[in-house]
Amino acid sequence: MNTQVELFDNKVENDISIEPKDWMPDAYRKTLIRQIGQHGHSEVVGMLPEGNWITRAPTLKRKAVLLAKVQDEAGHGLYLYSAAETLGADRDDMMEKLIAGRMKYSSIFNYPTLTWADIAAIGWLVDGAAIVNQVALCRTSYGPYARAMVRICKEESFHQRQGFEAMMVLANGTPEQKAMAQDAVDRFWWPALMMFGPNDDNSPNSAASMAWKIKLFSNDELRQKFVNNTVPQVLQLGLTIPDKDLTFNEETGNYEFGEINWDEFFAVIAGKGPCNHERIEARRKAWEDGKWVRDSAAVYAQKQQVNAQK
Numbered sequence: 001m002n003t004q005v006e007l008f009d010n011k012v013e014n015d016i017s018i019e020p021k022d023w024m025p026d027a028y029r030k031t032l033i034r035q036i037g038q039h040g041h042s043e044v045v046g047m048l049p050e051g052n053w054i055t056r057a058p059t060l061k062r063k064a065v066l067l068a069k070v071q072d073e074a075g076h077g078l079y080l081y082s083a084a085e086t087l088g089a090d091r092d093d094m095m096e097k098l099i100a101g102r103m104k105y106s107s108i109f110n111y112p113t114l115t116w117a118d119i120a121a122i123g124w125l126v127d128g129a130a131i132v133n134q135v136a137l138c139r140t141s142y143g144p145y146a147r148a149m150v151r152i153c154k155e156e157s158f159h160q161r162q163g164f165e166a167m168m169v170l171a172n173g174t175p176e177q178k179a180m181a182q183d184a185v186d187r188f189w190w191p192a193l194m195m196f197g198p199n200d201d202n203s204p205n206s207a208a209s210m211a212w213k214i215k216l217f218s219n220d221e222l223r224q225k226f227v228n229n230t231v232p233q234v235l236q237l238g239l240t241i242p243d244k245d246l247t248f249n250e251e252t253g254n255y256e257f258g259e260i261n262w263d264e265f266f267a268v269i270a271g272k273g274p275c276n277h278e279r280i281e282a283r284r285k286a287w288e289d290g291k292w293v294r295d296s297a298a299v300y301a302q303k304q305q306v307n308a309q310k
């Protein structure tokens with residue numbers, strides 16, 4: 001007779017997904033709640049820098065596309081919160097932890113969107129980086145997380161293409177538009193690389209997450225993949241990458257890049273980035289303003305239950 005631990009280990013080893021009712025080690029559950037919860041928060045906080053430009057999009061078409069993209073991100077947040085709930089997490093608790101600074105969200109969303117080109121850069125670079133990470137997560141060991149990722153990746157892939165297209169228009173536009181596109185690349189390039197997390201030798205959660213197949217590739221492997229995918233795109237746009245150390249290694253086929261400013265990364269995830277305060281305040285306000293909606297929905301659900309029992 002196999003023990004619960006053996007059954008779990010066998011499933012992970014044989015790439016059979018772990019489902020909500022299966023036995024799982026407490027630490028596996030805890031790590032997933034942490035990662036999925038933070039991932040959900042990133043989607044929701046990620047609506048803020050882009051939402052900032054909905055009223056200022058340059059054309060009606062761009063406005064409609066941006067509005068749809070921001071709504072997609074809300075949907076991603078909801079799938080992810082639902083996936084975390086299948087592990088026993090409580091959505092209100094996750095929200096309260098986010099607002100209290102006890103749960104993280106992606107570092108990238110603590111940078112401001114100063115121009116329209118930043119919106120193009122977010123679609124192209126930020127969603128592009130997110131896809132590299134999320135495509136790998138489509139095969140993660142926890143079933144509900146993996147399945148949420150499949151749909152999310154399809155939508156992110158559309159976001160990435162629309163971002164590239166918006167960037168292409170700017171890069172081929174007037175000298176001022178091209179300069180705006182370059183400025184956005186200059187400001188978002190390094191923060192996009194930081195999205196993949198600390199280097200592998202400084203990533204405390206990686207060993208366990210890789211053994212459990214929550215993570216299938218390391219932070220550095222995914223970062224390298226993103227750089228390899230994206231450098232040719234930057235060159236195609238006729239723009240430059242703000243990294244004087246960037247070189248192509250013929251032997252490995254990799255673009256080797258300079259040192260990431262890890263002091264900046266750790267300051268941002270510790271709450272000291274340019275927009276951390278503003279982002280959390282916006283979430284706090286939305287949470288407080290939405291209380292009457294949550295309360296009404298709860299009363300309605302209760303009434304429905306009573307009616308169903310009559």
Ligand code: ACO
Pocket residue numbers: 034035038039040042043046104105106107108126127130133194195196197198202203204205206209219269
């Ligand atoms: N922003 C904020 N925090 C980060 C980031 C980042 N870019 N990268 C790492 N961290 C945090 C980790 O959450 C961890 O903190 P914690 O232990 O308090 O949770 C700490 O830094 C150390 O990092 P790791 O040990 O490498 O953490 P982990 O194994 O969780 O790997 C990673 C980090 C790669 C981000 C992983 O959690 C992951 O793949 N998450 C799912 C993808 C995701 O969240 N994407 C969000 C952005 S994309 C988007 O929403 C559009």
